Amino acid sequence: MRNFQALIVISQPIRKLLTTLSLVSTLSLGSLSTAQEPVRIAFMDPLSGTFASIGNTGLKILQFSADYYYNSRGGILGGRMIEIVPLDNKQSPNETQLQFRRAVSDDIQIIFQGNSSAVANTLNQTISRHNRRNPGQEVLQINYSAVDPILTEENCSFWHFRFDAHANMKLNILTDYIAADPDIKSMYIIGQDYSFGQVVSDTSIELLKQKRPDIEIVGNEFHPIGQVKDFTPYVTKIVSSGADAVITGNFGADMVSLARSIIDSGLDIPIYTFYAAYDGITATLGEGGKNRIRLIHNGVANPLPSEERKQFNHDFKAENPNFDVTQPRILNALQMVVTAMEQTQSTDPYDIAVALEDMRFTTIGNEEIWMRGDDHQIFQSLSISVHTDEDIEFDADNSGWGLRTEYQVPKEDTIVESSCKMRPPRR
Amino acid sequence: MLEVFIFATLNGLVTGFLLFMLASGLTLIFSMMGVLNFAHASFYMLGAYVAYSISLYFGFWTGLIFAPLIVGLLGALIERYGLRRVHQSGHVAELVFTFGLAFLIEEAVQFFWGRDTKNYQTPDLLDFPLFTLFGQEFSAYRGFMMTISIGIFIALYYVLTKSRVGIIIQAAITHPQTVANLGHNVPLIFMGVFGVGTALAGLAGVIAGPVLTTFPGMATVLGSIVFVIVVIGGLGSLAGAFIASLMIGLLQSYAIASDVGMPDLLNLLGISFARDHPLNDLWTINLPQIAPVLPFLLLVLVLIFRPTGLLGKREE
Numbered sequence: 111m112r113n114f115q116a117l118i119v120i121s122q123p124i125r126k127l128l129t130t131l132s133l134v135s136t137l138s139l140g141s142l143s144t145a146q147e148p149v150r151i152a153f154m155d156p157l158s159g160t161f162a163s164i165g166n167t168g169l170k171i172l173q174f175s176a177d178y179y180y181n182s183r184g185g186i187l188g189g190r191m192i193e194i195v196p197l198d199n200k201q202s203p204n205e206t207q208l209q210f211r212r213a214v215s216d217d218i219q220i221i222f223q224g225n226s227s228a229v230a231n232t233l234n235q236t237i238s239r240h241n242r243r244n245p246g247q248e249v250l251q252i253n254y255s256a257v258d259p260i261l262t263e264e265n266c267s268f269w270h271f272r273f274d275a276h277a278n279m280k281l282n283i284l285t286d287y288i289a290a291d292p293d294i295k296s297m298y299i300i301g302q303d304y305s306f307g308q309v310v311s312d313t314s315i316e317l318l319k320q321k322r323p324d325i326e327i328v329g330n331e332f333h334p335i336g337q338v339k340d341f342t343p344y345v346t347k348i349v350s351s352g353a354d355a356v357i358t359g360n361f362g363a364d365m366v367s368l369a370r371s372i373i374d375s376g377l378d379i380p381i382y383t384f385y386a387a388y389d390g391i392t393a394t395l396g397e398g399g400k401n402r403i404r405l406i407h408n409g410v411a412n413p414l415p416s417e418e419r420k421q422f423n424h425d426f427k428a429e430n431p432n433f434d435v436t437q438p439r440i441l442n443a444l445q446m447v448v449t450a451m452e453q454t455q456s457t458d459p460y461d462i463a464v465a466l467e468d469m470r471f472t473t474i475g476n477e478e479i480w481m482r483g484d485d486h487q488i489f490q491s492l493s494i495s496v497h498t499d500e501d502i503e504f505d506a507d508n509s510g511w512g513l514r515t516e517y518q519v520p521k522e523d524t525i526v527e528s529s530c531k532m533r534p535p536r537r
Numbered sequence: 538m539l540e541v542f543i544f545a546t547l548n549g550l551v552t553g554f555l556l557f558m559l560a561s562g563l564t565l566i567f568s569m570m571g572v573l574n575f576a577h578a579s580f581y582m583l584g585a586y587v588a589y590s591i592s593l594y595f596g597f598w599t600g601l602i603f604a605p606l607i608v609g610l611l612g613a614l615i616e617r618y619g620l621r622r623v624h625q626s627g628h629v630a631e632l633v634f635t636f637g638l639a640f641l642i643e644e645a646v647q648f649f650w651g652r653d654t655k656n657y658q659t660p661d662l663l664d665f666p667l668f669t670l671f672g673q674e675f676s677a678y679r680g681f682m683m684t685i686s687i688g689i690f691i692a693l694y695y696v697l698t699k700s701r702v703g704i705i706i707q708a709a710i711t712h713p714q715t716v717a718n719l720g721h722n723v724p725l726i727f728m729g730v731f732g733v734g735t736a737l738a739g740l741a742g743v744i745a746g747p748v749l750t751t752f753p754g755m756a757t758v759l760g761s762i763v764f765v766i767v768v769i770g771g772l773g774s775l776a777g778a779f780i781a782s783l784m785i786g787l788l789q790s791y792a793i794a795s796d797v798g799m800p801d802l803l804n805l806l807g808i809s810f811a812r813d814h815p816l817n818d819l820w821t822i823n824l825p826q827i828a829p830v831l832p833f834l835l836l837v838l839v840l841i842f843r844p845t846g847l848l849g850k851r852e853e
Contacts (some may be wrong), residue, residue, distance in 0.1 A: 160643075160754030163652040303826060333793075337829045339758055340552055342679075344825075345794040348545040349673045360655055363758075364748045366654050374748065376666055390654030394750065432651060509656065529746035 132441040140196050149186060149457055151176075152213045152221045154233070156201035160336045161362045163389040164225055168254070168440060169196050170433045174426050175441040179448075186448050187455065190285075201225055203232040203395050210236050210249075214481060219248065219459050220447065222440070224255025227306045231258065231265065238267050241459075241535070245378075248535075250459035253429045254443050257384075258305045262485040266530035269459065271466055273443040275357070275408050277306060279524050281313045283492045284382055284406045287517055288355065289321040294380075296326040298353035300344060300368065302360055303332035310359035310384075328353050336364060340372035361385035366394050368412075373398035380404060387497065388436040393507035395497060403497040404516075409438050411495040411513035412502050417476040422474055423504050442479060442488075446471050460535070480521065487520040487529035540671035545794035546787065551679050553786025554686030558741035559759065560766040560778040561693055568710045568773035569730050570620070572628050575635040578760030579642035582607045584742025585751045586650050589657040597660035597747075605740040612735025616728045622819030639756070647753045655751040682744050689737065689780065691702040697775065706730060710773075765836045772847020780847060785832045792831055798823025 153172050176192040185191045195218060197209040206229050213221060223233055230253050241248040251270045253261065258274045288294055301307030301313055311330055318325050328351040331344060338344075345368075347358060356379060360368055365386050372381060373395070380402050386395070395403060414420050423435050440517035450465035451457055467483035479490040495513035499505075502512035563577045587607050615638070623634045640657065659678040666674035697703035709716045709726045718721045727813035742755075766785055770777030799822050803809060810820045839846060 158647070160752075160757060162647065162753060163654065166652050229744045319795070331827050334826075336754065337758065339762070340548065342548045342551075343545060343790045344672065346541055346548065346794060350541050351546075361751045363654060363754055366752075370748065372752060374674075374676050374678075376669070388653075390656065390752070393656035394654050394658075396656065396658070432653075497692055507653070507656070 125222055133208065144188045146185075146188075148191040149451070150193045150216070150218045150220075151447075152193055152195045152197050152209075152218045153492075154197040154206065154209055154221050154223045155225045156197050157198035157336050159194055159200045160376060161201050161225060161347065164362060164436075165198075165201075167389055167436050168222075169194070170226060170424070171435060171437060172444060173442045174429060175444050178425065179441075179445065181381070185218055187451060187457070192444075192448075197221075199223075199229060201229055203229055206232050207236055210240075214240065214247070214249065220250045220252060222252045222254060222280060222443065223438070224253060224440075227256040227258030227261070227309075228304055230256030231261070231305065234261060234265060234267055234270050236348050237269050240290055241269055242402075245535075248459040250462060252443050252447060254440050255437060256306075259311055260305070262487040263529050264533050266485045266528070267493065268463060268486075268532055268534050270482065271443075271463070271488075273439045273446075273488045275490070276487065277309045278313050279526055280384065280406045280492060281317055283519050283524065284357070284494065284528065285314060285317040285321055285492070286519075287406075287494050288318070288325075288357075294322075294325060294354045296328045296351070296353050296355075298329035298356045299327065300329065300331040300333070300356065300358050300360075300469065302335035302364055304335050307332060307335070307359050310357065314357050322480075330409050333364075336362070338367065341368045342375070344368070345375045345377065348372065349375060353379060355379050356381045358382070359384050362389075366391050369395055369399060373402075374527070378402070382406070387513055388434050388506045390507055392497065392505075392511050392513075393509035396509065396511060399497045400511075401496055401498055405495050405497075405513060406492065407495065407513075408490050408492055409473075409475060409491050410491070410518065411515045412504060412514075414504060415477065418474040419476075420503075427504075429507070433502075436506075438473075438475070439488075439490075442471070442473050442490075445473070476477065478521075482528075483510040485528040485532065487528065489525055491518055491520050492524050493518045540673065541794050543670060544673060544675075544792075545790045546677060547679075549787035549790030550783065551683055551786070553783035554683055554690070555741055555745055556759075556763060556766055556786055557779055557782035558686055558689055558737050560692070560770065560782050561775060562737040563771065564703045564764055564773055564775060564778045565730055565738070565769050566734045567767065569727055570624070570631060572631045572635070573764065573767070574734075575760075576638035576642060577735070577738055578756040578763055579639045579646075580608050580612060580738040581742040581745070581759060582646060582753075582756040583611070583642060584739030585657065585746030585755065586623070586646055586655070586742075587739070588743040588746060589655050589751055590650075590781075592657065597658075600739075600800075601672050601743055604743045605736045609732045609736025612739075613728050613732030615735075616731035620731070621724065621728075639760075642681030643753060643756060645845065652753055652754075655746075657746045657751040674676040678748065682748070683743055689740070693775070727740075762832055765832045769836055769839050769846055771846030773850075774846065774848040777846055777848030785835070788831055788835070792828035793825045795824045833846070 153169050155168055156162050157165045173194050176194055180186050181191050197213060199206040199209045219323055223230060233251055237249050237251050253270060253272045255274050256275055257277045259278045262272055299311050301310050315327055369386060383405050386403050387405055426435050447470060450462045453465045454461040466481050469481045472478050472479055477491060481488050494514045494517040495515045498514050499511045501514055505512040559581055563574060566574045584604050588604035589598035591603055623630045661679040662682050665677050667677040667680045668675055705721055706726060709723050713723050766781040767778055770781035801819050
């Protein structure tokens with residue numbers, strides 16, 4: 111309800127105009143080759159509302175990646191520019207369907223989306239239906255962050271590719287790490303009441319039971335997503351449960367508020383998270399979260415693995431001083447999609463999808479990542495990093511605080527089986 | 538169990554008093570204008586952001602004093618040059634005006650301060666546990682929040698019922714013409730009330746910002762609940778708003794702290810359902826899970842059984 115449709119509607123043509131103008135100027139400066147139609151990619155995520163900050167950072171990374179690697183170097187497919195079209199879905203499944211219609215009417219065939227598995231599931235179903243009914247005008251879903259396993263299991267689709275490790279893969283590594291800590295005897299699980307939060311809870315309990323049957327689950331709590339004003343009442347329960355550690359899949363404001371309440375209550379136990387960094391979270395946690403907050407994520411935090419990766423971070427910060435490279439997998443996804451386009455010399459989603467299947471790609475971090483063909487799930491190294499201010503070369507939120515990787519698992523060890531039975535469309 | 542109860546009560550009171558600071562301004566403005574100010578929670582957010590910016594240069598305490606003043610001034614200006622003109626076109630226009638204002642403020646905040654969470658911290662002076670009970674700390678800052686809110690309640694009560702200004706305000710609300718005939722400047726009184734109401738919302742934002750996190754969604758999270766309070770308490774009733782604030786603060790806190798749910802009730806009745814029952818979600822629901830919905834449930838019940846709210850007067 112709280113949106114600014116009008117503003118977005120106005121800003122869209124202006125942005126298009128600006129892109130066109132800049133295109134015209136580059137063309138007139140360079141050779142007078144025929145103006146080629148840009149390759150348009152939609153970025154569909156919350157750009158307003160409660161979770162806007164995550165969406166906007168993602169948009170900045172995608173935009174910068176496209177300009178940095180392709181548009182400033184003459185484009186792709188022999189001179190075509192990449193145009194990123196932001197579509198604000200407000201992280202709502204309803205709005206997502208509206209924006210999807212808009213993308214389709216604008217002839218956009220590639221959609222990047224990452225925030226909220228509920229939204230990703232909606233988009234997945236909408237796209238499957240659309241593609242079945244409109245052969246020749248298919249749309250490809252590039253999921254860079256939604257980690258509900260179902261997207262590459264029961265609901266896997268030929269038109270969906272995931273560039274982040276899913277929740278079960280991450281939890282597998284995280285519970286290994288927790289199981290190795292003999293001091294942890296009891297665990298409290300708290301999460302947002304929706305698909306991903308429930309997956310985190312169910313899987314953690316199941317895996318801990320296998321790996322460390324002696325760890326007692328002293329709490330398993332769900333709260334409504336984006337609705338809780340004050341987490342102190344929840345923290346009271348955590349304290350009185352006597353838990354030795356907390357696992358949470360919370361993100362955005364729900365993550366900060368929860369961590370802040372735990373810190374304020376004086377409870378000194380480790381908190382294992384998925385998303386407790388960047389977009390103001392790191393700065394807000396500051397000293398209170400030091401050596402207590404850990405994240406499971408893909409790739410590596412400090413120290414960054416290669417010079418090129420450092421250069422990318424550095425140049426991104428130079429252009430966007432108030433944003434961080436929070437999700438390098440957005441760049442990986444874009445690079446792999448472009449590689450698929452170049453290989454097939456086509457922007458047709460079917461051709462791209464076929465080329466992406468079983469693609470092995472070396473990232474700018476010098477790591478080979480693999481897109482499994484059976485279920486369209488990426489495999490890459492996973493890390494557990496700690497919130498600290500020591501040995502941080504690239505901090506978050508310009509705060510001096512950041513993530514330092516403590517534990518890393520190569521991609522081979524993250525591979526899990528999938529129950530996906532994908533039916534490729536007939537061509 | 539006792540420790541959970543004590544802390545749930547304390548938490549409920551802190552939230553309740555905070556909600557009252559918002560609800561008091563809203564209910565006063567309602568009795569004056571006759572419409573709900575949809576932008577009220579936006580002033581709360583504005584208070585937090587302005588105080589954050591001030592605290593970067595001059596520290597928390599300067600922000601605590603000046604941010605509410607700035608927000609109140611802004612509120613008064615909006616009343617003077619916006620609402621007063623719209624007022625002539627009737628209630629619907631006013632309602633739409635405040636509705637639009639809420640969007641405008643939210644977008645403006647995101648435009649000037651960005652969309653990420655702001656690192657607005659509690660002052661070092663209050664960065665210690667006030668007391669420790671059963672191994673859990675109650676931070677001094679929460680105590681401070683409570684003190685400020687209770688102080689505001691007492692001050693507001695005193696001014697409105699005992700002082701001359703309060704009597705004129707009360708009279709202006711019910712009999713504006715008569716008050717004007719007695720030589721008082723009624724528009725000025727309205728502007729003042731609107732300014733003070735928004736300043737109170739701003740103050741609530743200033744003290745809530747560091748603990749409830751300062752981010753662009755903070756108005757949305759709190760906004761709906763404040764309306765619920767004002768309606769439950771009875772539109773226009775300050776005492777009603779006070780009771781409803783504490784009631785909702787405590788209700789939510791106790792609901793979260795409790796560990797009962799449908800499974801317990803069913804066990805008690807000796808009924809059990811299979812896990813694959815189509816209504817499984819309903820049979821496994823528990824109280825903490827629905828805690829944030831309870832105020833709205835209460836709202837519906839109050840509207841059914843006592844449409845005027847707890848202490849509201851029936852409109853002619």
